[in-house]
Amino acid sequence: MARAYAMELEAHERYAQFAEQLDTHNNREVAELFRKLSHIESLHAKRILEEMRWPSMPALPPAYAWDTAEGPETALPDAVHYLMQPWHALEIALRCELQAQQYFEGIAAGEAPPGVRKAALEMADEEREHVRLVRDWMRRVPQPEAGWDEDPDPPRTTE
Amino acid sequence: MDAKPSVSVALAGSGGAGVMTAGNMLLEAAALAGYYGLMTRTSGPQIRGGEAAAMLRVSTFPGDGQDDRFQVLAAIDWQNVARFAAELPLGPQSLILGDPAQGEAPEVFTRSGARYAPVPLKALAAEIAGAWPNMVAFGLLAGLIGLPADVLEAAARKSMKKGLDAGIAAAQRGFAFAAQLQAYPLQPPPAKAARWLITGNEAAGYGALRGGVRFVAAYPITPATELLEYLAPALAKLGGTLVQAEDELASINMALGASFGGVPSLTATSGPGLSLMIESLGLGVAAEIPVVVVDVMRTGPSTGIATKSEQADLGTALYGLHGDAPHVVVAPNSLADCLAATQWAVQLAESLQVPALVLSDQYFGQARGVVDVPSAANGSVGRTQAQGGEGYKRYALTPSGVSPMAIPGTPGATYTADGLEHNERGTPSSQPSDHLAQMDKRARKLAALDPGEAWASVEGDGDTALVTFGSCTGPAREAIARNGHGVRLVSLRLLAPAQPQRLARALEGVKRVLVLEQNHSGQFLKYLRAEYDLPGEVKSLRRPGPLPFRPAEIHAALAQWSHA
Amino acid sequence: MNAPDAPLVAAKDFKSDTKPVWCPGCGDYSVLAAITKALATLGLKPENVAVVSGIGCSSRIPAYTSCYGFHGVHGRALPVATGLKAARPDLTVLVASGDGDGYSIGGNHFLHACRRNVDLTYIVMDNHVYGMTKGQPSPTTEPDWSSKLAPGGTGLKEFHPLVIALASGANFIARAFTGDPNGCAALIEQAVRHPGFSFIEVLSPCVTFRPEQRGWKTQVHAAPVAPTDDPGRAARRLMTDDGFNIGVLYQGHRAPYRLGNAASQTVEALECQFQL
Numbered sequence: 001m002a003r004a005y006a007m008e009l010e011a012h013e014r015y016a017q018f019a020e021q022l023d024t025h026n027n028r029e030v031a032e033l034f035r036k037l038s039h040i041e042s043l044h045a046k047r048i049l050e051e052m053r054w055p056s057m058p059a060l061p062p063a064y065a066w067d068t069a070e071g072p073e074t075a076l077p078d079a080v081h082y083l084m085q086p087w088h089a090l091e092i093a094l095r096c097e098l099q100a101q102q103y104f105e106g107i108a109a110g111e112a113p114p115g116v117r118k119a120a121l122e123m124a125d126e127e128r129e130h131v132r133l134v135r136d137w138m139r140r141v142p143q144p145e146a147g148w149d150e151d152p153d154p155p156r157t158t159e
Numbered sequence: 160m161d162a163k164p165s166v167s168v169a170l171a172g173s174g175g176a177g178v179m180t181a182g183n184m185l186l187e188a189a190a191l192a193g194y195y196g197l198m199t200r201t202s203g204p205q206i207r208g209g210e211a212a213a214m215l216r217v218s219t220f221p222g223d224g225q226d227d228r229f230q231v232l233a234a235i236d237w238q239n240v241a242r243f244a245a246e247l248p249l250g251p252q253s254l255i256l257g258d259p260a261q262g263e264a265p266e267v268f269t270r271s272g273a274r275y276a277p278v279p280l281k282a283l284a285a286e287i288a289g290a291w292p293n294m295v296a297f298g299l300l301a302g303l304i305g306l307p308a309d310v311l312e313a314a315a316r317k318s319m320k321k322g323l324d325a326g327i328a329a330a331q332r333g334f335a336f337a338a339q340l341q342a343y344p345l346q347p348p349p350a351k352a353a354r355w356l357i358t359g360n361e362a363a364g365y366g367a368l369r370g371g372v373r374f375v376a377a378y379p380i381t382p383a384t385e386l387l388e389y390l391a392p393a394l395a396k397l398g399g400t401l402v403q404a405e406d407e408l409a410s411i412n413m414a415l416g417a418s419f420g421g422v423p424s425l426t427a428t429s430g431p432g433l434s435l436m437i438e439s440l441g442l443g444v445a446a447e448i449p450v451v452v453v454d455v456m457r458t459g460p461s462t463g464i465a466t467k468s469e470q471a472d473l474g475t476a477l478y479g480l481h482g483d484a485p486h487v488v489v490a491p492n493s494l495a496d497c498l499a500a501t502q503w504a505v506q507l508a509e510s511l512q513v514p515a516l517v518l519s520d521q522y523f524g525q526a527r528g529v530v531d532v533p534s535a536a537n538g539s540v541g542r543t544q545a546q547g548g549e550g551y552k553r554y555a556l557t558p559s560g561v562s563p564m565a566i567p568g569t570p571g572a573t574y575t576a577d578g579l580e581h582n583e584r585g586t587p588s589s590q591p592s593d594h595l596a597q598m599d600k601r602a603r604k605l606a607a608l609d610p611g612e613a614w615a616s617v618e619g620d621g622d623t624a625l626v627t628f629g630s631c632t633g634p635a636r637e638a639i640a641r642n643g644h645g646v647r648l649v650s651l652r653l654l655a656p657a658q659p660q661r662l663a664r665a666l667e668g669v670k671r672v673l674v675l676e677q678n679h680s681g682q683f684l685k686y687l688r689a690e691y692d693l694p695g696e697v698k699s700l701r702r703p704g705p706l707p708f709r710p711a712e713i714h715a716a717l718a719q720w721s722h723a
Numbered sequence: 724m725n726a727p728d729a730p731l732v733a734a735k736d737f738k739s740d741t742k743p744v745w746c747p748g749c750g751d752y753s754v755l756a757a758i759t760k761a762l763a764t765l766g767l768k769p770e771n772v773a774v775v776s777g778i779g780c781s782s783r784i785p786a787y788t789s790c791y792g793f794h795g796v797h798g799r800a801l802p803v804a805t806g807l808k809a810a811r812p813d814l815t816v817l818v819a820s821g822d823g824d825g826y827s828i829g830g831n832h833f834l835h836a837c838r839r840n841v842d843l844t845y846i847v848m849d850n851h852v853y854g855m856t857k858g859q860p861s862p863t864t865e866p867d868w869s870s871k872l873a874p875g876g877t878g879l880k881e882f883h884p885l886v887i888a889l890a891s892g893a894n895f896i897a898r899a900f901t902g903d904p905n906g907c908a909a910l911i912e913q914a915v916r917h918p919g920f921s922f923i924e925v926l927s928p929c930v931t932f933r934p935e936q937r938g939w940k941t942q943v944h945a946a947p948v949a950p951t952d953d954p955g956r957a958a959r960r961l962m963t964d965d966g967f968n969i970g971v972l973y974q975g976h977r978a979p980y981r982l983g984n985a986a987s988q989t990v991e992a993l994e995c996q997f998q999l
Contacts, residue, residue: 424810
């Protein structure tokens with residue numbers, strides 16, 4: 001569960017970063033969406049604490065103990081684009097939730113002690129629920145048209 | 160010959176002759192005898208073994224100018240010494256001393272009408288085991304200018320490490336030989352007083368330390384290297400640090416970094432190095448970081464004549480920075496003033512949080528003089544430091560323009576020093592209003608500066624004024640003293656920010672202004688015309704380095720004008 | 724509710740409220756995050772840390788931290804940091820630079836900082852391009868990368884910063900990748916702890932001018948061997964490495980730059996040298 005907690009926390013942090021980046025680049029709509037995603041991940045983290053009745057943060061496993069560079073629920077740092085649309089943001093979220101789901105399924109099917117496997121199964125169910133929610137959400141936003149990332153102006157010189 | 164208040168002698172010779180050692184000893188002996196003195200040097204381009212000349216002026220009065228001509232030129236040998244002819248003016252009253260074993264004196268010297276007298280320096284030295292001709296020459300010159308015999312040994316003891324007994328004996332031999340020659344006796348020395356023996360570079364270095372400098376970054380360059388070499392061991396004794404940088408781009412930035420850290424910092428250089436530092440001086444202006452750069456000027460452009468003096472970096476020092484970049488430029492106007500001027504520059508840099516340039520030159524820097532104990536700069540206003548706290552604004556728009564500066568380590572006052580234009584908090588800003596407000600603030604700091612009497616040396620009265628700066632001041636003062644009727648001397652020490660009201664007051668009633676400077680294009684004249692209203696008729700007396708102005712030519716320019 | 728936020732607050736303590744101007748997706752965001760994370764892990768206080776930089780995208784970092792910052796002129800971050808650390812050895816000094824700022828205009832300082840071994844942490848964000856001036860080739864740009872300033876490519880072999888660092892005497896040489904901010908933070912933390920000069924070359928993709936660098940995440944891999952303290956072995960490794968080995972690649976034992984002692988004299992006492 002400590003890993004799950006670290007995962008949620010890292011995901012929360014990354015979405016918050018994205019929100020900030022897109023704010024600066026005047027993409028308020030997607031920034032707002034990332035802020036929501038960030039908030040959701042922080043709620044997840046909070047709920048794990050409450051469920052585990054941990055008085056405070058547990059000793060985290062080394063953050064880079066994942067098979068991949070970062071937690072399976074963490075979006076890649078270069079996943080964003082300044083002209084991206086809500087659908088793209090949700091696509092990122094979907095990928096993250098799917099990865100998280102697969103991660104926990106892997107533990108549940110593995111050699112871990114029964115207690116851990118049981119918890120992993122619960123987490124996998126939860127992530128599956130998140131995947132469903134994101135998919136629903138994606139249906140409610142317009143799909144981007146081809147050429148969404150075209151900018152008629154060249155980049156600017158700032159220094 | 161009648162005793163004179165000042166005698167100039169030169170000792171020349173080729174590599175290995177030891178003319179500099181002998182010259183330094185003579186200066187030391189003159190100092191011990193109670194005289195003032197000044198020694199400058201010239202040499203060929205060789206690293207070792209080249210021809211060289213030590214040029215001394217010993218006098219009963221303080222001063223750091225050279226006289227119109229030398230009374231005595233002594234040569235241990237004549238190899239290539241003719242190349243120094245322009246720097247060693249002689250006259251019919253002068254005496255040339257040469258070792259007959261080394262051939263005749265070059266025509267370029269004898270055509271002055273100076274008399275020649277043979278002195279068998281080598282043969283005299285050979286009579287004493289282990290003695291050198293330069294020590295004979297030292298004693299000979301000491302005798303010719305009328306120093307008492309007892310100072311020879313004392314001076315030798317102060318500077319000789321080996322062969323002391325033979326050296327003293329040789330000096331005494333030379334001293335005795337002088338009795339056979341025409342003497343150039345000095346008047347009795349002035350009343351005894353505490354004096355220092357110091358070079359301009361050492362004085363500037365010591366002034367920096369007095370001002371509180373405890374970090375120096377250094378890149379070697381002639382003729383500033385000795386300043387840095389003086390500072391290295393001195394800083395170590397004071398708990399300071401000197402870092403040898405990889406180039407001047409690094410040295411100025413190291414100094415800025417250290418100063419940002421709260422430690423008063425300095426670097427020293429010459430023209431080529433100053434050019435490299437200019438961009439970062441602008442950073443010091445924009446980020447408001449105190450830093451001092453001593454520019455020991457040499458002839459330019461480019462590598463120029465690295466070992467010779469010129470006042471041709473003035474334009475760069477004043478106007479070389481890109482953008483509108485108010486900063487401080489100070490120029491010492493005597494060798495001893497290198498101390499106070501540099502100390503003052505540190506105080507100005509620290510209190511105004513600006514880069515301050517000190518325009519010294521090779522003439523001051525590498526000359527060694529016997530001077531009255533130099534005065535120090537008055538007062539000491541340090542850096543206004545921030546204590547931290549909520550809403551700290553590093554570049555707050557204060558009435559004086561000076562904003563409290565947070566020193567790293569201070570909690571609650573972190574900020575980023577930036578060469579980008581910024582707002583009061585230091586956050587980069589391209590807003591026209593921020594740019595204007597910060598420009599106004601930076602200009603305000605300098606406009607509000609009250610330099611008191613320190614802005615210039617103003618002496619004498621009369622309706623003619625001689626306006627100059629730096630190492631032209633000594634000869635100017637001497638020329639005015641000879642002139643008889645009144646000429647005012649205004650020697651500027653604070654070149655930037657300009658002080659137009661003060662100069663106007665100093666020049667009240669003046670009808671003629673002679674502007675004196677040592678460069679080709681009249682940079683000082685142009686600066687005066689741009690920043691000040693000069694009264695009456697204005698003339699320029701200027702020429703490039705390396706030859707120093709001599710009092711007679713300045714006197715002639717003044718005399719010619721008043722008779723016109 | 725304080726408890727779960729604790730680790731975030733710690734890293735956030737090192738972030739300022741100035742918002743970065745980097746393009747979304749830029750690798751430099753990860754470096755900023757890694758720096759703040761490393762400083763938090765090290766238990767430092769923002770006021771005791773200085774972040775120094777020159778000019779370029781990477782060099783914007785100081786103002787984005789809550790530490791003391793110095794955003795100087797192009798190429799001169801290392802001298803500024805050297806002066807600062809020499810004058811204030813009590814501070815932790817990080818230097819941020821890029822491949823243009825650090826390897827081109829500031830190249831000479833790089834050699835001498837490696838050699839001088841002042842206790843600095845030098846983080847170079849390498850994206851093989853000048854971003855702030857709109858995409859010109861840098862010393863690490865591939866010879867055939869075409870741009871407006873060098874149509875068809877420069878035809879010049881890339882500069883090899885790690886090899887040059889080693890040859891110049893650098894004592895801690897690492898490579899990091901912004902796609903792994905945690906790994907990057909760990910390397911920065913290790914570099915700060917290392918006494919003397921430590922150099923981290925960070926592969927930091929430029930999503931605007933070098934979008935193909937998004938592919939770096941499939942190329943990077945942990946260095947297959949432990950760091951060596953043998954410069955000869957390190958030289959062979961660095962010369963033959965594929966440019967995507969991540970980790971500490973060399974760590975030597977050379978003593979850091981010798982700093983001054985405490986004062987032993989007063990300034991007035993120095994006058995005796997000049998007195999007659």
